[in-house]
Amino acid sequence: MEKTIDESVQGSALSLEKKNTNSRKLYIESYGCQMNFSDSEIVASILSNEGFNTTQELKEADLVLVNTCSIREKAELTVRKRLEKFNAIKKDRPHMKVGVLGCMAERLKHKFLEEEKIVDMVVGPDAYKDLPNLIQEIDEGRNAVNVILSKDETYGDVAPVRLNSNGVTAFVSITRGCDNMCTFCVVPFTRGRERSRDPQSIVDEVNDLWEKGYREVTLLGQNVDSYLWYGGGLKKDFAKASEMQKATAVDFAQLLEKVALAQPRMRIRFSTSNPQDMTLDVIRTMAKYENICNYIHLPVQSGSNRILKAMNRLHTREEYFELIDNIKAIIPDCAISQDMITGFPTETEQDHQDTLSLMEYVKYDYGFMFAYSERPGTLAERKLTDDVPAEVKKRRLAEIIELQRRHCQERTEQHLGKVQEVLIEGTSKKSEEHWMGRNSQNTVAVFPKENYKVGDFVMVRMDDCTSATLIGKAVGYSDNNV
Numbered sequence: 001m002e003k004t005i006d007e008s009v010q011g012s013a014l015s016l017e018k019k020n021t022n023s024r025k026l027y028i029e030s031y032g033c034q035m036n037f038s039d040s041e042i043v044a045s046i047l048s049n050e051g052f053n054t055t056q057e058l059k060e061a062d063l064v065l066v067n068t069c070s071i072r073e074k075a076e077l078t079v080r081k082r083l084e085k086f087n088a089i090k091k092d093r094p095h096m097k098v099g100v101l102g103c104m105a106e107r108l109k110h111k112f113l114e115e116e117k118i119v120d121m122v123v124g125p126d127a128y129k130d131l132p133n134l135i136q137e138i139d140e141g142r143n144a145v146n147v148i149l150s151k152d153e154t155y156g157d158v159a160p161v162r163l164n165s166n167g168v169t170a171f172v173s174i175t176r177g178c179d180n181m182c183t184f185c186v187v188p189f190t191r192g193r194e195r196s197r198d199p200q201s202i203v204d205e206v207n208d209l210w211e212k213g214y215r216e217v218t219l220l221g222q223n224v225d226s227y228l229w230y231g232g233g234l235k236k237d238f239a240k241a242s243e244m245q246k247a248t249a250v251d252f253a254q255l256l257e258k259v260a261l262a263q264p265r266m267r268i269r270f271s272t273s274n275p276q277d278m279t280l281d282v283i284r285t286m287a288k289y290e291n292i293c294n295y296i297h298l299p300v301q302s303g304s305n306r307i308l309k310a311m312n313r314l315h316t317r318e319e320y321f322e323l324i325d326n327i328k329a330i331i332p333d334c335a336i337s338q339d340m341i342t343g344f345p346t347e348t349e350q351d352h353q354d355t356l357s358l359m360e361y362v363k364y365d366y367g368f369m370f371a372y373s374e375r376p377g378t379l380a381e382r383k384l385t386d387d388v389p390a391e392v393k394k395r396r397l398a399e400i401i402e403l404q405r406r407h408c409q410e411r412t413e414q415h416l417g418k419v420q421e422v423l424i425e426g427t428s429k430k431s432e433e434h435w436m437g438r439n440s441q442n443t444v445a446v447f448p449k450e451n452y453k454v455g456d457f458v459m460v461r462m463d464d465c466t467s468a469t470l471i472g473k474a475v476g477y478s479d480n481n482v
């Protein structure tokens with residue numbers, strides 16, 4: 001049927017409008033944990049439906065979003081400096097809008113808009129689906145804020161737009177929030193109570209990633225071992241679930257198995273594990289499936305029982321050793337890494353020695369170490385005095401970093417002479433002629449490119465190393481290569 005003139009005019013007006021709206025540019029910067037980087041990909045997806053394309057160029061941005069971190073004071077100061085810079089740019093580009101997302105948005109809420117007036121929009125981690133409305137508000141000249149925490153939001157139905165991706169490795173978020181209430185930690189306040197994402201939507205996302213050429217996923221959560229799907233809702237409400245829901249619930253070991261079976265060639269990693277929640281089932285599932293990598297990030301925070309208790313970490317040093325022994329018995333070549341805090345309130349020299357001796361026992365492959373930073377609103381801030389002097393925190397931190405460096409070197413050397421599978425992620429930072437990838441234990445390996453390409457699974461002979469990088473030579477494709 002022939003179109004009437006009216007219809008065709010309307011049609012072209014519509015496509016013109018769509019083209020105009022599609023030309024808006026979003027510049028997004030992320031700070032803090034992997035979860036924040038993953039959330040930014042959800043935000044980019046929600047906004048692409050609103051006609052925003054992402055850009056890497058700040059100077060062409062119509063909307064600048066900063067996904068922020070509150071974990072330590074320093075993280076907040078870094079973000080503040082960036083916000084001041086964006087505010088200065090706005091003087092020359094008044095149409096540019098600035099929004100703050102994530103944990104600082106949640107923690108400081110209206111303060112940004114009312115007292116400081118350096119941003120146009122404040123959006124907490126559970127409110128990203130409200131972004132279309134909030135953007136309309138700021139387009140109409142009003143400030144916008146939504147920091148409501150949710151009981152069931154997991155963004156399971158949002159397909160993330162991959163940002164700064166190497167096209168090979170991707171994050172897949174599986175839980176949100178945290179119920180643990182470690183006394184030093186701000187996360188339960190900024191990200192709310194723990195809830196798990198529908199396993200089917202996780203498997204669908206992993207399948208889709210495989211189709212698009214991705215070869216490794218990291219399942220993300222503040223405490224992945226505590227994953228429990230029973231049909232929606234908060235983890236703490238599981239006791240109230242129906243018998244049917246309880247009978248069909250999926251825990252983390254079962255989720256790992258589902259993902260491993262769905263894509264038997266996809267490498268699977270996960271982060272972060274909390275010692276108090278990691279089960280033997282999870283370790284056995286790791287051992288059972290070749291494609292689940294032999295690496296566990298298992299933060300301990302301190303080696304002293306007294307400090308662990310004050311931190312509300314619900315395990316002892318001895319129980320932690322038992323877990324480490326079980327991991328090593330079931331997966332002998334499993335790499336383990338830590339997070340450690342020095343100078344928690346009341347920490348004595350003896351507590352610090354306990355941390356060093358715990359590290360000697362485990363000999364971690366890698367570590368992330370921090371000086372205690374008091375966070376407003378946490379239990380430690382309310383109940384304890386931040387009484388370890390800054391220079392003592394600094395000296396103890398330097399000592400654990402030095403010990404970790406030695407262990408890292410020893411662990412890296414253990415791979416020498418072996419032929420291991422490496423997934424190629426991209427060109428080495430130090431040499432155009434070398435590829436960079438990781439072995440199952442997450443150790444970085446570099447080797448001459450030859451005819452291999454990004455995304456290949458390659459067998460690499462490890463000939464040499466620095467303290468944290470293996471230097472090798474490819475000897476052929478892995479059986480896993482596609």
Ligand code: SAH
Nearest residue numbers: 184185221222272299339340370371372373
């Ligand atoms: N379960 C989370 C932990 C998030 S915080 C995860 O997925 O990694 C990451 C690390 O920051 C913690 O393990 C802890 O070592 C450190 N950290 C948290 N709060 C801190 C504080 N107040 N001061 C110093 N370090 C802190």
Ligand code: F3S
Nearest residue numbers: 178180181182185187
């Ligand atoms: Fe923080 Fe402890 Fe949860 S470190 S994120 S409260 S497991």
